[in-house]
Structure formats: C-alpha cells, structure tokens
Amino acid sequence: MTNHIIITISRQYGSGGRLIGEKLAETLGIPFYDKELITLAAEQSGFSREIFERMDERASSSLLYTLSVNPGMAGGLTGIADLPLNDKVFLIQNNVIKQLADKGSCVIVGRCADYILKEYPNLIKVFICSDMTDRIERITKVYGVSFTNAEREVQKYDKRRSNYYSFYTHTKPGIAANYDLCLNSGQIGIDASVEVIRAYVEGRRRAAKK
Amino acid sequence: MTNHIIITISRQYGSGGRLIGEKLAETLGIPFYDKELITLAAEQSGFSREIFERMDERASSSLLYTLSVNPGMAGGLTGIADLPLNDKVFLIQNNVIKQLADKGSCVIVGRCADYILKEYPNLIKVFICSDMTDRIERITKVYGVSFTNAEREVQKYDKRRSNYYSFYTHTKPGIAANYDLCLNSGQIGIDASVEVIRAYVEGRRRAAKK
Numbered sequence: 001m002t003n004h005i006i007i008t009i010s011r012q013y014g015s016g017g018r019l020i021g022e023k024l025a026e027t028l029g030i031p032f033y034d035k036e037l038i039t040l041a042a043e044q045s046g047f048s049r050e051i052f053e054r055m056d057e058r059a060s061s062s063l064l065y066t067l068s069v070n071p072g073m074a075g076g077l078t079g080i081a082d083l084p085l086n087d088k089v090f091l092i093q094n095n096v097i098k099q100l101a102d103k104g105s106c107v108i109v110g111r112c113a114d115y116i117l118k119e120y121p122n123l124i125k126v127f128i129c130s131d132m133t134d135r136i137e138r139i140t141k142v143y144g145v146s147f148t149n150a151e152r153e154v155q156k157y158d159k160r161r162s163n164y165y166s167f168y169t170h171t172k173p174g175i176a177a178n179y180d181l182c183l184n185s186g187q188i189g190i191d192a193s194v195e196v197i198r199a200y201v202e203g204r205r206r207a208a209k210k
Numbered sequence: 211m212t213n214h215i216i217i218t219i220s221r222q223y224g225s226g227g228r229l230i231g232e233k234l235a236e237t238l239g240i241p242f243y244d245k246e247l248i249t250l251a252a253e254q255s256g257f258s259r260e261i262f263e264r265m266d267e268r269a270s271s272s273l274l275y276t277l278s279v280n281p282g283m284a285g286g287l288t289g290i291a292d293l294p295l296n297d298k299v300f301l302i303q304n305n306v307i308k309q310l311a312d313k314g315s316c317v318i319v320g321r322c323a324d325y326i327l328k329e330y331p332n333l334i335k336v337f338i339c340s341d342m343t344d345r346i347e348r349i350t351k352v353y354g355v356s357f358t359n360a361e362r363e364v365q366k367y368d369k370r371r372s373n374y375y376s377f378y379t380h381t382k383p384g385i386a387a388n389y390d391l392c393l394n395s396g397q398i399g400i401d402a403s404v405e406v407i408r409a410y411v412e413g414r415r416r417a418a419k420k
Contacts, residue, residue: 012387129387174386177222177339181406182392192413196391199409203402 005030005201007107007124008114010165010173013157014135016185017128018109020193025107027194028201033100034109037093040100045092055089057110058160059167090168110161114179115169124204126197127174127182134186180204215240215411216311217334218323220375220383223367224345226395227338228319230403235317237404238411243310244319247303250310255302265299267320268370269377300378320371324389325379334414336407337384337392344396390414 007024011017018034025032033040038056042049083091090112097116100106101123108117114125130138136150145153165173176182181200185193217234221227228244235242243250248266252259293301300322307326310316311333318327324335340348346360355363375383386392391410395403 127386127392176337176384176386176389176392177394179386179392180394180397182337182386182389183410184387184390187390188410188413188417192410192416196406196409196413199406200393200398200402203398203406206402207398 003105005105005122005124005204006101006117006120007126007197007201008117009107009109009126009128010114010179011110011128012130012135012174013161014139014154015128015130016138016190016193019190020128020185020197021107021109023190023194024197027198028105028107030105030107031100032107032109033097037096037108037111040096041089041092044096045088047089047092051085052089052093055086057164058086059163112165112168115165124181124201125179126200127176127179128185128193129174129182130184130186213315215315215332215334215414216327216330217317217336217407217411218327219317219319219336219338220324220389221320221338222340222345222384223371224349224364225338225340226348226400226403229400230338230395230407231317231319233400233404234407237408238315238317240315240317241310242317242319247306247318247321250306251299251302254306255298257299257302261295262299262303265296267374268296269373322375322378325375334391334411335389336410337386337389338395338403339384339392340394340396 007021009017009021009024011021021034022032038049038052041047042052093111094116097108097111097113100108101117101120114123117123132151132154135154136147139145139153140147140150162173165171171178174182181197183193183196188196217231219227219231219234221230231244232242248259248262251257252262303321304326307318307321307323310318311327311330324333327333342361342364345364346357349355349363350357350360372383375381381388384392391407393403393406398406
C-alpha cells in the first residue's frame with residue numbers, strides 16, 4: 001500500500017459515523033467528503049444542487065419522473081439521458097467518487113462508495129453502527145429530533161439507506177464480511193472509534209511495507 | 211466497566227480468529243478458552259470428552275440419538291435428560307461459559323458465547339472474518355488442507371457453524387450490528403488484528419471511567 005488510501009464510511013443513522021469520518025480525516029490529514037459530494041456532483045453535472053439533495057441516498061423508483069440531461073454536462077457520462085433521475089444522480093456521484101479516489105487519499109461517507117470503489121487496492125471499508133438507545137440519544141441531542149419521534153426517525157432512515165444500498169449494490173448493508181472493519185460506536189464514543197480505525201489503518205500500512 | 215471484561219470471539223473458519231483470541235488473551239494477561247471448554251464441560255457433565263468433540267459447534271438434528279444422562283452429573287442442569295444429545299452438549303457448555311464469565315476476565319472463542327453472555331454488561335463481542343483467498347491460504351499452510359479441497363472445506367465449515375449459530379441464537383452470524391467489533395484479518399494479519407481489538411478494549415475502559 002502506498003500512502004494513497006481511500007477510507008469509505010458506511011453508517012447507520014445516529015451512529016456518529018459522519019463525525020467519526022470527519023475526525024479521522026482530520027487526524028490523518030486527508031480530505032473528507034460527505035455533503036461535499038453533492039456540491040461537486042452538482043457542479044460537474046449542470047443539475048441543480050437541490051436535485052442532489054432531494055435524491056441523496058434514495059433508491060430509484062419507477063414512479064419518479066425522468067429529467068432530460070445533456071450528457072456533455074453530466075460529468076462526461078453518456079447514455080444516461082433516459083434513466084430515472086435517481087439513477088442519473090447515482091451515476092454522476094459514482095463518477096465524482098472515482099475522480100476523488102484517483103486524485104489522492106480521502107475519507108468518503110455513504111453513497112455506496114465502498115461498492116463503487118471495490119476494485120481499488122488501497123480501499124479500507126468501514127461500517128459504523130450503534131444500538132437503538134444510543135442512536136436515539138444521539139439524534140435527540142445532536143439533531144434536535146423529539147424523543148417521541150426518534151425511534152420512528154431511525155427506522156425511516158434505516159429503511160431508506162438499506163433500500164438505496166441494496167438497490168445499487170445487490171447486497172444488504174451491515175454484513176461484516178463485506179467490510180474491513182465494523183464498529184459499534186455507542187459504548188466507546190467518537191474519539192475512541194477514530195482510534196480503533198486508526199489502529200486498523202496502521203495495520204494496513206505495516207502490512208504493505210512487508 | 212470494572213477490570214472484569216469478557217471478550218467473545220466469533221470467527222469464520224480460516225480467518226485466524228482462534229489465534230487472534232489466544233494472542234489477545236496473552237497480551238491482556240487473562241485466560242483463553244477454546245477447546246478448553248470441551249475439557250471443562252466433559253469434567254462437569256460426566257459425559258466423555260469424545261462426545262463434546264463430536265458434537266462441537268454442530269446444530270441439533272432430530273435424527274441424532276439421545277443419550278440418557280444423570281442430571282446430577284450434567285453440571286447441575288435438570289430437565290435435560292430427554293433432549294437430543296446436541297442440545298445437552300449446548301446446555302452443558304452454556305453452563306460452563308457462564309461460570310467462567312462469572313469467575314473473571316477471559317477470552318472465549320465460538321460456541322455462541324456472545325449470545326449466551328448477551329446480558330453481561332462488560333461483554334465485548336468480536337467477529338473475525340477474512341476473504342476466501344486468505345482463508346484458503348491459511349488453512350492450506352496452517353492446517354495442511356490440500357489446495358484442491360480447501361474452498362470446499364471452508365464452505366463446509368461456514369455452513370456448519372452458521373447452522374449451529376442460527377439454531378441456538380435465531381440470528382445469522384456475521385451481522386455487524388450484533389457485535390461490538392468486526393474485523394477482516396486477511397490484509398493486516400494476526401498481530402495487527404490483536405492491536406485493533408486492544409484499541410477497542412482501551413476505548414471501553416476509558417468510557418467506563420467517565
């Protein structure tokens with residue numbers, strides 16, 4: 001493994017996965033991409049940012065309208081003009097994710113990046129989960145979700161992300177054998193989770209030198 | 211968390227999980243139980259060691275003969291006389307695992323210990339997996355399995371252990387959300403895997419002090 005590493009973070013809603021990814025990137029001194037992917041995809045495609053926000057991590061549906069797009073504007077992608085809008089968004093993000101991975105080390109959150117980059121040799125696939133009670137505590141404190149709605153909110157996101165992931169990768173999220181490292185962040189918290197991932201990254205770096 | 215910690219290691223065949231558990235126990239200075247569970251269960255039950263070896267991590271089957279047993283000899287278990295032999299073995303091992311966990315810190319490999327001890331507050335549930343190529347390399351080198359039979363051997367053990375785990379826990383092995391930490395040992399090797407688990411254990415110890 002060269003110094004060029006790509007770390008993908010898949011995460012359950014309310015597990016702190018995004019924050020863990022952000023702190024990890026900071027600790028390793030490499031770029032971090034979450035919502036930034038939306039800005040980049042919008043810039044490359046000529047689609048509005050709102051479209052990417054609305055479609056973000058949602059599975060395709062035949063009921064969704066399709067939007068005509070000039071392939072020249074869609075990040076160089078051809079043949080996508082007749083696809084449903086979600087699929088266009090996925091393909092454009094797919095393109096952006098590959099460009100970022102080619103450019104240099106980074107941490108990428110969500111958006112099936114683990115699947116999109118599966119052939120990259122220096123890929124480290126991480127999954128962050130957490131127990132329901134910890135997730136409820138987190139989203140009520142951090143996102144201000146009311147306690148009454150919290151469990152329903154977690155279930156809604158679980159279902160949406162699972163549908164999205166399954167639709168594009170043909171496998172369910174959270175199957176240990178599909179990742180390098182899966183971590184329950186609930187009991188140890190954000191900083192210790194970053195430390196565990198760093199220990200894994202160190203292991204990969206040492207193994208590559210042998 | 212007090213200093214009393216129980217670490218259970220579930221593992222795919224050929225992932226090096228047993229060795230990782232053994233080295234982890236050594237590093238932490240706590241006892242390690244794998245085949246030792248068989249000896250203890252045999253001693254407590256009055257069953258022969260051969261019975262435990264034959265039944266080890268195998269699911270129950272209605273086709274299996276049942277063996278009469280004196281409940282007084284079966285680790286103090288009552289009402290198990292009419293159960294199929296596999297279930298008797300499971301219950302006796304269950305008893306032994308709980309006794310060990312009550313006694314003090316330890317590392318326990320396999321035998322649904324993560325499920326058996328699920329109510330223990332200081333339980334750390336680890337799952338070790340590895341890619342097929344790495345598992346084949348390991349079992350041909352370490353266990354002397356012929357390369358021709360290796361993949362079939364891995365599949366046979368995967369199926370057997372999965373049946374055993376599902377039979378007694380009503381869930382499949384390797385679902386990330388059911389563990390604290392899941393680790394693919396293939397690319398980083400045994401020692402680095404031990405380091406990653408240690409980083410998690412450290413995190414739990416720090417969190418308990420807060």
